[in-house]
């Protein structure tokens with residue numbers, strides 16, 4: 001008989017994650033390694049990861065901070081700049097030092113000042129990625145101050161993504177943390193074999209009102225910024241459809257309270273501790289738990305051409321709402337994302 005309070009699925013992966021470095025890394029990595037098999041690690045440190053030797057050193061730093069016996073595997077990415085060396089990228093991808101390359105338009109988000117100023121400088125780099133079948137990960141927003149912050153993803157599709165795909169037909173692209181109806185519909189209409197998208201737990205949970213509920217709410221601020229309710233509903237439909245073009249990527253990004261709650265607060269939401277519980281709650285509310293394994297554990301590895309994790313994990317529904325304490329770092333802390341509904345799905349210990 002079907003038990004509606006228990007779900008078992010392949011161990012999931014996080015296809016978009018920030019863990020920073022030093023004491024922040026040490027404080028947060030356990031929250032990801034507990035629940036995920038692998039994660040695509042974002043390279044936007046204060047000194048970005050732009051060479052394969054930097055990627056290897058960063059990977060070692062992450063591995064050193066993992067709890068004992070953890071089987072978690074960080075997958076590294078190359079931060080593309082106007083001067084990325086295609087040969088270093090090729091060697092890094094071939095050796096496994098990198099799994100993918102990341103394109104930040106210059107100035108798009110945290111630590112992206114060294115990002116790409118003109119995408120046409122990178123044709124050689126895109127050729128290397130196409131040749132090896134490795135994905136280009138894009139932060140899909142234009143950075144033009146004249147474009148409204150809520151429209152930057154849609155303008156990116158028109159101005160950057162469509163021409164890029166026309167020029168590099170074999171390039172695999174992950175359109176990261178999509179937030180709009182236009183992004184979902186573009187992918188659905190094109191039905192491409194070489195374009196997919198990740199969707200975060202927070203963009204499935206909140207619309208833009210959450211940033212202004214009774215006052216300014218810095219812990220609901222991230223980039224791309226949350227959009228109107230109609231967009232959230234479209235993202236929800238896409239995630240819950242099981243469509244292979246959409247998969248899990250938390251975009252979990254730890255920033256301390258001091259840097260979030262300020263006159264110019266950082267963009268980013270930290271959701272690693274509650275990510276799976278949040279996604280499960282959302283899928284349950286949408287009556288779509290049957291598609292959860294596709295979204296969380298299968299569609300990602302299929303797109304990246306990597307094996308699906310064979311280990312199975314089980315989550316059970318508790319009677320009382322779960323509590324996720326903030327992460328303490330010295331005298332400061334990182335606030336954990338709190339969706340506007342209670343969470344009940346908890347990983348079963350046995």
Ligand SMILES: [Zn+2]
Nearest residue numbers: 016018042251
């Ligand atoms: Zn991100």
